[in-house]
Amino acid sequence: xxxxxxxxxxxxxxxxxxxxxxxxxxxxxxxxxxxxxxxxxxxxxxxxxxxxxxxxxxxxxxxxxxxxxxxxxxxxxxxxxxxxxxxxxxxxxxxxxxxxxxxxxxxxxxxxxxxxxxxxxxxxxxxxxxxxxxxxxxxxxxxxxxxxxxxxxxxxxxxxxxxxxxxxxxxxxxxxxxxxxxxxxxxxxxxxxxxxxxxxxxxxxxxxxxxxxxxxxxxxxxxxxxxxxxxxxxxxxxxxxxxxxxxxx
Amino acid sequence: xxxxxxxxxxxxxxxxxxxxxxxxxxxxxxxxxxxxxxxxxxxxxxxxxxxxxxxxxxxxxxxxxxxxxxxxxxxxxxxxxxxxxxxxxxxxxxxxxxxxxxxxxxxxxxxxxxxxxxxxxxxxxxxxxxxxxxxxxxx
Numbered sequence: 001x002x003x004x005x006x007x008x009x010x011x012x013x014x015x016x017x018x019x020x021x022x023x024x025x026x027x028x029x030x031x032x033x034x035x036x037x038x039x040x041x042x043x044x045x046x047x048x049x050x051x052x053x054x055x056x057x058x059x060x061x062x063x064x065x066x067x068x069x070x071x072x073x074x075x076x077x078x079x080x081x082x083x084x085x086x087x088x089x090x091x092x093x094x095x096x097x098x099x100x101x102x103x104x105x106x107x108x109x110x111x112x113x114x115x116x117x118x119x120x121x122x123x124x125x126x127x128x129x130x131x132x133x134x135x136x137x138x139x140x141x142x143x144x145x146x147x148x149x150x151x152x153x154x155x156x157x158x159x160x161x162x163x164x165x166x167x168x169x170x171x172x173x174x175x176x177x178x179x180x181x182x183x184x185x186x187x188x189x190x191x192x193x194x195x196x197x198x199x200x201x202x203x204x205x206x207x208x209x210x211x212x213x214x215x216x217x218x219x220x221x222x223x224x225x226x227x228x229x230x231x232x233x234x235x236x237x238x239x240x241x242x243x244x245x246x247x248x249x
Numbered sequence: 250x251x252x253x254x255x256x257x258x259x260x261x262x263x264x265x266x267x268x269x270x271x272x273x274x275x276x277x278x279x280x281x282x283x284x285x286x287x288x289x290x291x292x293x294x295x296x297x298x299x300x301x302x303x304x305x306x307x308x309x310x311x312x313x314x315x316x317x318x319x320x321x322x323x324x325x326x327x328x329x330x331x332x333x334x335x336x337x338x339x340x341x342x343x344x345x346x347x348x349x350x351x352x353x354x355x356x357x358x359x360x361x362x363x364x365x366x367x368x369x370x371x372x373x374x375x376x377x378x379x380x381x382x383x384x385x386x387x388x
Contacts, residue, residue: 129295129298131295132295132340132341132344133344157339157340157343157387157388158387158388159387160387180328180329180332183332183333183336184336185336185340221294221295221298222294222295222296222297222298222299222337223298224298225298225299225300225301226299226300226333227299227333227336227337227340228295228298228337228340228341229340230344234340234343234344235340235343235388238343238388
């Protein structure tokens with residue numbers, strides 16, 4: 001009976017699609033058939049960090065999701081408009097976030113992810129899908145693509161803001177019939193790695209590392225099941241000052 | 250295709266309005282009908298992707314306690330899904346240059362009396378009118 005259970009478990013494991021691996025340490029040699037992503041997360045500020053004894057940054061519970069993108073059909077492979085271009089059997093069209101840092105900084109975490117070479121899109125961050133406009137990039141086999149530093153934050157709409165401690169207590173007291181706190185989709189910004197960031201870990205061959213080349217404007221369906229946004233933030237874009245010739249004069 | 254989009258648009262605007270008891274519509278002066286329907290269809294499709302995790306209710310041997318727990322868990326999940334759907338529609342339509350308008354009582358009453366096709370046509374005239382018929386809400 002136990003042998004039967006073992007065979008069933010093995011068969012199930014073999015049937016599951018191979019997921020990307022977030023590597024907790026640098027491999028002795030890069031797999032020439034795989035592609036690698038290097039990305040450093042800046043930790044989010046704790047909105048209640050002002051309270052005595054509270055941590056200043058939030059733990060990294062959510063992060064980037066990457067989807068394998070078909071630029072010609074304009075969707076994630078195997079889904080929606082690109083349903084006739086699925087990924088090969090045994091592979092996954094979407095790579096979610098896994099917390100396995102390669103290196104830690106005071107308010108940053110560095111991740112190294114082993115993936116299938118392909119065209120990818122930054123599909124989302126946490127509960128937000130960047131369906132309204134995101135960046136695509138290429139992952140070439142045997143190379144490490146450095147996405148640089150990513151910072152994410154809630155993209156509050158006009159007239160909304162992060163809940164304060166009073167709002168949280170109010171919600172707890174009024175229970176399920178009270179007004180729910182406002183919610184906001186996330187937005188993300190990338191910048192290249194600089195001297196102040198976590199340095200490139202030893203063991204990664206520098207000649208195999210290449211900075212990412214993002215192509216903006218990719219749209220796709222809401223497959224993460226949460227909120228949607230543009231990667232730069234629809235609401236943040238509205239708040240940006242619009243300089244015109246008359247204001248410059 | 251246009252007729253299909255019109256029906257989807259009508260349903261889209263009514264569903265959140267009914268669920269949230271908030272007579273809100275989207276307004277963009279002089280928008281073309283085709284553009285309005287395409288924009289709204291795209292946003293409705295994205296909102297259709299919203300999924301809330303199945304609510305967890307702890308086991309209780311007391312059947313009344315279990316029923317109460319399941320009721321409140323379902324109630325909260327449903328409330329969360331409506332809030333997320335509303336947020337997706339708001340973000341998506343804002344991105345396309347629309348403003349949310351709180352419809353006046355007369356407009357709300359008028360819409361309730363119309364059938365699906367008439368309602369879609371009326372919603373389009375409201376959306377495309379040069380001036381919004383109601384209070385413009387924050388973007």
